[in-house]
Structure formats: C-alpha cells, structure tokens
Amino acid sequence: MRIPVQELVEMYKDNIYAAAFNICKSAADAEDVVQDTFLQYYMTKKEFDDEKHIRYWILRVAINKAKNIQSSFRRKNEMSLEDYVETLTFETPESRELFEEVMKLPEKYRVVIHLFYYEDYSVKEIAKILRTTESSVKVRLSRGRAKLKDALKEEWEDEQ
Known part of the structure; x- marks a missing residue:
C-alpha cells in the first residue's frame, strides 16, 4: 500500500514536527526532519501493509533523523526553548x-x-x-x- 506524499503531509506533518521538536528542541531542525522524512517516504520503494504501518514508519524515520541531528553537531542559529514557547498559544x-x-x-x-x-x-x-x-x-x-x-x-x- 502507498499513500500519495501530499496526503501524508496533510495528515502527519504536525505530528512529525512535534515529535522532532521534542528531540531537537529546535524549530529549524524539526522542520528539516519533517521535509527529510517525507522525502525519504517518497524515495523509498517499500510497500506498506496499511495506513497505520505507514504512520509508524514515518514516525520512526522522523525520530531517527531528529536523533541524528541532535547528536551530529551544535546547530547554528538555534531557537531557544524560551523563544519557541513564545510562539505557541x-x-x-x-x-x-x-x-x-x-x-x-x-x-x-x-x-x-x-x-x-x-x-x-x-x-x-x-x-x-x-x-x-x-x-x-x-x-x-x-x-x-x-x-x-x-x-x-x-x-x-x-x-x-
């Protein structure tokens, strides 16, 4: 089973962003993780069992990508947690x-x-x-x- 990328983006972009931000603590890095995750889905030839399997897969990919970013290097122009909290309601x-x-x-x-x-x-x-x-x-x-x-x-x- 494959779902078009645009549909997945609409359904899960906020969830992936939130999960990535929880790990990276950086808005810019979380946005990168979202884009990279959907790009990887688009490029993979993997067939999925159902929508739930796709959701698990993209969340797992996002978490791994966020962890890679977090451990790779200190990010420049990182938004502090305090600054990010100010943007939320x-x-x-x-x-x-x-x-x-x-x-x-x-x-x-x-x-x-x-x-x-x-x-x-x-x-x-x-x-x-x-x-x-x-x-x-x-x-x-x-x-x-x-x-x-x-x-x-x-x-x-x-x-x-």
Whole structure:
C-alpha cells in the first residue's frame, strides 16, 4: 500500500514536527526532519501493509533523523526553548508550565510522554515505534511522570 506524499503531509506533518521538536528542541531542525522524512517516504520503494504501518514508519524515520541531528553537531542559529514557547498559544498558564517542564525532561522520558499524551499512542504502539519493550516504555512513562510531578510540585510550592 502507498499513500500519495501530499496526503501524508496533510495528515502527519504536525505530528512529525512535534515529535522532532521534542528531540531537537529546535524549530529549524524539526522542520528539516519533517521535509527529510517525507522525502525519504517518497524515495523509498517499500510497500506498506496499511495506513497505520505507514504512520509508524514515518514516525520512526522522523525520530531517527531528529536523533541524528541532535547528536551530529551544535546547530547554528538555534531557537531557544524560551523563544519557541513564545510562539505557541496555550489554553491556560498551567498548560504552558506543563509543556515547559515536559521539554526539560531527559529525551528518553520526553519522547514517550509526548507519544503517549500528545499523540495518543498506546504503550504497545510506543514500544514498536521506539523498538523497545513495553516494560521499558512503562518504566519511562512512570519515571517521566514522577519527574514532572516533582518539578511541578516545586514550582507550585514556590508560588505560594
């Protein structure tokens, strides 16, 4: 099965961008990852089982590309997290605080939390995407949640 690239771009560009930004923490690099991911899909001759398989594949490719960028070199003109947050709109101040704290988490926790809460993937699906075990995903979710709880608790206690 193949879906035209333009349809995939419309369906998944925001999801891929968000996942890439979670790893790169750079708007420009995340945009590059989105473009490179769809280019790789266009160039591959791979046949997919169904749309879900395509979604897993492009997300896996995007995560790998983002990790490659993150580890390759220090990027020039990188947008800081604070600058990027200023470009976003949040429903409440609390959702902004939560986003900022999620972005401060180590990558292994940040990625699973993003996929679970923002992309609505199950633990089993995340394990497939990240090529790890379900128990590893559960541990990362649990530890990520604990770190968020501690960080947010400290912030809220400081405000009082």
